Structure formats: C-alpha cells, structure tokens
Amino acid sequence: MIRIGIPTALLYYQYYPMWKTFFEELGAEVVVSPPTTQDMLVAGSSRVVADTCLPVKIFLGHVLSLVGKCDYIFIPAVRSVKSRVYNCSKFLGLPDMTRAVIPESSPILDIDIDVNKGKRNLHQAIYQLGRHFTWNPFKVRQASLAAWQAHLNYHELMSSNNLTPPQAIERISGTTESEANSSYISSTQATIAVIGHPYLLYDEHINHRFISRLKQAHNNVLTPEMLSAEELQSATARLVGRAYWTYEEEVVGAGDHYIQNGADGVIGIMTFGCGPDSLMMDMVRRQAGRLKTTPFMSLTLEEHTSEAGIITRLEAFLDMIHRRKRRQVTACV
C-alpha cells in the first residue's frame, strides 16, 4: 500500500479530513508528522534564510520528520480557492521551495489549486494527482466527491459544535478530547475570542499552549472555525469590502464578528515577518479602537518568543477583562 505523508502544519488544519479521505478512497495509507517540537523547528529553520516566516520553518521541520517514513509527501500549492482572491506567496511556491531546500525528501506529490483558471483546469489537476494511484478517472472522481463531502462535514462539525480543528479531527477519529473540554464551561470567567491562522492557533509549540492556558483559567474560548462561512463573509465585507487574501476571513472576518458579538475580549495571534497579517491584524485593531466595545490585544510570535512573556501578557489582559466585567455587573445592580 502506498504511504502518503502529510505534514501537521500550515494548511493541515483547514483540509486534513479532505486530503485523508481522498487518498484513502484511492487505496493509500495516510501518515501524519508528530506534533511540533523544538528540534523540528531548529531543523526547519536551518534550511531557509532567517527572515522566512516561522510557520514555513516549522512546515519544513515537519517535512524533515517524515523523510523515510512514507513513499510520498503531499504538499499542495494552494494559489486561490475563491475568485480573484489569492494566497500568500509562501503557499504558492511551497512544493518547489520544499524540493529545493530538502533534496533528500521523499518524492513530493503536488497539485496546483487555482479556481481562477476554471473548473476544467481544477478537475484536470485533481485527475493528475489521482493518477499516481489509479488510471480510472471514475475512481478519482468518486474519491474527490467523497473528499469534498468530508470537508463540508468537517467545517459543519466545527461551526455547529463550537469545536477547534484539533477537537474536530479527534472527534472524527473517535477520541473524546472535545467532550472533556466542556467541563471548563461550568465556571466560565470570561469569553475570549482568539483569531488568526489555524497553524498559529493550534500549534501548541509555537504559541506555548495559548488556548489550553485560556481554558485552564476557566475561560470559554471562541475561534474563527466556530463561525459559519456566512458570518465570516459578512463580517469581512463589513470591515474591508472585498477580501484580497485567501484566509483573510479567519483574521479580519472573525475579528470584526467577535468584536461586535459574543466575546468579552479578542486576542489576535500573528507571526513576525508576515506581511498579510500585519495589515489584517491592524484593521482589526483599528476597528476595536473605533467601536470601543471589546478589548483587543495582538500577540506576535517568533522563534525567540518566551513562554514567560506570553503568560505575562495573557494574565494582564485577562485581569483587565475580569475587572471590566465586575465593573459592568456593579453598574447594573
């Protein structure tokens, strides 16, 4: 059986159930890289220039951890998933960059996803990918339909049950972590929305267990995946009109939505050296400043971000939120 390696980084959190379904429907076995470690970060960083963004360095570390453990490593070049909305340049060149800097990598299976080139082009790209497993176009079509349905189910599961991607993936694979988290809700101190790209929010090594810390402090945590596509799109349209970046909604749309609905505070997580996020997070910060309804804090992560620094800023922000809530309660009495 052909083994396909999938790095647990970058777009993994958006698309893993879809990719897994596609390959398994075609008879392959899927293996994923283990959670990020400092050694993986150091190994990935050693292959690229220093000012490469942190998530890409981590991605390369995950690819290195898969070398020798699979027949192929799947690395798509996701250029555009919406008409005239394009992805960050790092995603566009990801398969080529990986080949160049990790020549010892297992062969890379790639696919160009660009909906601007039309449906026919997309179908051909999917068929080219499927040909590594079968020459039967009908089988590839069946696998792609099953994969798309898995993708829709995954996002529906997250938005209708308030689950994060790791919780939804655990639930799909039959573990019970997401139910365990519900115990935090009983003594909720505050509702905190955390916005940003999934590869920053759910990689506990990069963010020093940020979401777990919020939950352990008895806060209810909201994330972009808990909103429906319609909610994200309408909030993005309200704040910036037309989106220019793929995945802008998980920053701008979620930020604007939570600033205006349902959160006591909003925290934006971005990484040093990210051009798109520096613009998007600033729009959310300005919106919070204009409306003055919900406190907003942004955190910028990099290789040298210390755990103590994260904890200090988090505790200061939560103190301020809790004081604010107590004042509001007192004013109502």
Ligand code: SF4
């Ligand atoms: S959006 Fe920013 S953090 Fe993400 S890959 Fe591009 S530069 Fe890196």
